[in-house]
């Protein structure tokens with residue numbers, strides 16, 4: 635196995651880590667100033683750094699088996715490197731000047747399935763920068779710099795959920811986040827429940843998908859309704875004044891914000907699960923970001939007697955589904971559902987709990 639030592643010789647000065655995330659509720663609400671409820675997953679990205687004398691950054695990715703050299707004036711062309719480059723540039727602009735360094739990236743966060751591998755890379759990079767420079771940078775600023783890096787340098791007009799989750803969430807409690815004010819609170823999972831994430835096997839590309847189009851539709855709807863953002867719409871019936879598909883887009887955002895707040899205050903796993911099921915229906919019918927593979931996988935999960943609720947997670951158009959389940963039944967649910975899914979002609983896999991590190995079932 636490769637390592638910083640094997641590639642660069644000697645030890646790194648700093649090693650920083652950050653997790654991926656799975657969003658339990660609150661999908662496509664973050665760029666509408668709304669509420670989200672993500673939780674960190676066990677899989678992490680680690681970034682090791684050491685100053686060099688080369689006058690440029692040398693970035694090595696273990697997963698991609700690729701080495702890239704760049705300076706802040708000459709952006710790399712390799713897509714994965716633009717995340718690291720973007721973080722260094724945005725940190726620099728904020729007064730955190732990182733010296734030329736050797737950078738080594740390792741990760742077991744699954745890529746391209748909606749578990750925020752890019753946010754994990756950004757936050758781990760910025761944590762490494764914080765340690766290397768000794769600058770006082772708080773976790774919220776790290777998330778903000780990471781989001782800027784993604785928007786300006788990787789070309790994805792994302793909200794701030796993923797970076798805030800990677801920077802501030804834990805694996806045992808979800809992060810209830812108001813994306814307008816960045817006020818936040820940790821919400822423990824309902825007693826007697828655990829998170830299961832299954833990959834639909836259908837790849838999605840965020841920038842190439844309808845993500846930016848949905849975002850533009852929301853902006854257009856807010857403009858027509860005379861509000862700063864759809865967060866400011868409280869009465870769902872005002873959407874009826876809009877043409878389709880804007881009416882349904884607004885209905886999703888308003889109802890999804892309500893579901894997040896209800897889930898954060900809910901009494902138990904059944905109620906939480908019902909809100910997840912309603913979220914999927916809204917994402918499928920009103921927001922139209924589901925596809926047949928996700929609908930099938932979610933339907934199989936929802937029909938399982940040990941599952942409280944399930945939905946697509948992340949931007950949609952492919953990727954993963956999240957379910958709230960009875961903890962003891964996780965292996966049985968995963969195996970049974972994936973078998974039935976394969977009988978429908980699709981091929982999925984379990985992502986959380988991580989099969990690589992941890993197959994155990996936690997209460």
Ligand code: GLA
Nearest residue numbers: 661662792793794795948949
């Ligand atoms: C992606 C974006 C997030 C958020 C979700 C949808 O993960 O990066 O900011 O918009 O999609 O909820």
